Structures are given as C-alpha cells and as structure tokens.
Amino acid sequence: MQDIEKFIRGFSRFQEQYLKEPTALDSLRQGQHPRTLVIGCCDARVDPALLTGCDPGDIFVVRNIANLVPPCAPDAPPGVSSAIEFAVCGLEVARIIVLGHARCGGIRALMSGARISEEAEQTGFVARWMRLAEPVRRDVLRELHHKHADEQCRAAELASILHSLDNLLTYPWVRRRVEAGTLAMHGWYFDLAAGTLLAYSARKQEFLPILDPVAVNVPHAA
Template identity: 40%
Template sequence: MNTTNAMDELVAGYRRFHETGYAAEHERWASLKEGQSPRTMVISCSDSRVDPAQIFDVSPGELFVVRNVAALAPPYETSPGQHGVSAALEFAVQFLKVEQVVVMGHGMCGGCQAALTRDLHGNALGEGGFVANWVHMLDDARDPIAEEMGTTGRDAERAMELAAVKVSIANLRSFPYVKEKEAAGELAVRGAYFAITDGILYLLDEDSGEFRPAAD
C-alpha cells in the first residue's frame, strides 16, 4: 500500500480548497474564528459516501456533525467509560443550543448489514468485535426484521437501515435534557435517510412512522 500517494491526494485537495473554497468563503471563515453557532446537529454514518455537509449543501459552521458506524446514538448512560456520541450531543444541545438534532441513516450501510447478519458476532476486538459490540444496540429492532424478511437481501437491509434511525431517535429521547428541551419546544429530534443509489433524501414522518421523500 502506497500511503504516500494517498496523503499526496489529500494535500492536493487541500490546495484546491484553499485556492477556491476558502477564498470564496473568506469572510465567513474570518467570522468563525470568533466561535460557532450551528442551528443543527447531524448524527450520521462514517461511510465515505454520505457527507452531511455535501448532502445538505451547507457553508462552514452550519452543521455540528458526529459520525460513527451506522449513524447510531446510544441510550443515556451514567456508567464509566468514553461516551463520544453522548459528549458531542451534550455539547451541541447544552452549550451550542442547537435547534434540532437530525439522525441521518443511509442506504447500503455496512454497519446495519452487520447488525442484521450478525456475521461479526463473537469476533475478537480488532477483527470486527468493536463493530459487533457497537451495533449490538440494534438487536431488538433487528429480530422482527430477521424473522419476517431474513437476514440477506436489499429489502431486509433497507428495513434495518430505517429501523436504526428510529432506534437512535428513541435513544436520544432517553437523555433527560433532550426530553426536557423537546417538550419545551426548544429542540426538535428528527430522522432522515439518504438513498445512495438515487440520491433521494427521505424524512421520517413520526405520526405515520414512514419515511417520505424530502422533495414531496
């Protein structure tokens, strides 16, 4: 593996950004040195194909983003440990005072596929074990899907991907300050799903439980 070439590609991209993107947004970058005030937090997948800033076509400073395998938000916990997503959520909601938290799942998600098939179940850490432990939080949502649709095939995978968004939303609402702010009308928690194959963004209608195209 030629890692030097990979880094060279990044540096070349940075140069293009500095000459074009940074220059075009120079005033905005200058204002951002004073701090940030995004209105939206996005919890999305680490997948290289689903960059929230690109999908939502936003300028620097508009989104506070945390990305992880399968775009998961864990439930509220007070146990010792390193709670990265919870720390980001706390910072966004309590300190940045974002107006909404959007969980954005996506099509062809490897993390959701791992949750569905359980192919990594029992693997050692460093060999899939970390992934298996992380997507374990989808087990309750996974079981009825697997029973009805099996564990392979695009229909079952999509069902798992959509269910994962709903699991994360429920987990977000287990955080006391999220629940309080949402009840007070100070915060909205929303679900979204980006279909890679056709580029369509779907938004969750919580009244019906269905995901509908954002353009409708």
C-alpha cells in the same frame, strides 16, 4: 501518494474559497455557532456536509458506524453521548438530524452476523457497538422473517434511525428541550441506489422523499 496529492489540492481550493476572504475567515476564527446537530454514519459515501451543501460552521457532526445513538446510561459510550451533550447543552442547537443510508455495512453485519475479519474478532469493537441496535434486528427478523435479506437490511436501516431518535429522548436535557419546543428532531435516510433523500413523517409513519429523485445512471451488464 495520489490520495495525499488530492488532499493537498483540495485544501488549496478550501483556502481559495474560505480563507482568503476576511469576513469568512473572521467568522471561522470567532467560534462555531451551528444550529443543527447531524448524527451520521462513518460510511465514506455519506458525508453530511457534502450531501447538504454546507459550509464550515453550518453543522455540528457526530459520525459513527450505522449512525447509532446509545441510550442515556452511566455506562453509555461517552464519545457519542458527550458530543450530543455538547451540541445540545453547550451549542444549544435547534435541531438534531439522524442521518441513515442505504447499503449500510454496519446494519448488514448486524443482520447477517458477518465478521469483518479474523483479526477484528480479537477485539470485537464493531460487534459490541452494533449491539445497540439489537432490538431493531430482533423486530425486523420477527416481522419480516419471510422476506429477502436485502429487504430486511433496508427495513433495519430505516428502523435504526427511529431507534436512535427514541434513544435521544432518554437524555433528560434533550427531552426537556423537545417538550419545550426549542429542539426539533428529524430522521433522514439517504438512498444511494435511488439518489434521493427521505425524511420520516410522524403523521404518516413512513419515510417520504424530501425532493423528487433525479435520474441515476446505472450501468448495465454486457
């Protein structure tokens, strides 16, 4: 029950901050007009709104395991594809951010072939979903076969962001807007260990810190 009590206290703070001011409440009632679509991971440690300090209505968020984007195809998983379609064609967002992160369980499962549980094997939903990133796994294992598994996973986490950005361009209405200059796309990576946020630079072809990292206190073993 402690979690439920925490949620209730949290909603009370939400009421105080957003619902008691008439202007804030009116804005929320009139509909949503976000300028940014964020495609993030389901990981409980990586909440896009918390990471970026956003208020309700600021961002349209799609979250799935490993922040993957399926390519545009008749048999594409409709949940993610329909959300992208609504954000781009309906809300006319100005930018899309694919937000990946360090120590992603989905990517680690992809790279190691680890099972979630015997019970989950009966349905295999996670394994089937992660097949979207199979090209990433193959490329990383081919190019970094001599590296430690942790390095391979980090490389796959970063590469999967770029893979999702490439898949976004298979949607005709995304590509048209990108080519017209009315839609920008960004790849971001939250490094949990270093406490920093990286952005992909197409010019330098690497992920670079958006801000200087802050000091992170890591407890040492006794």
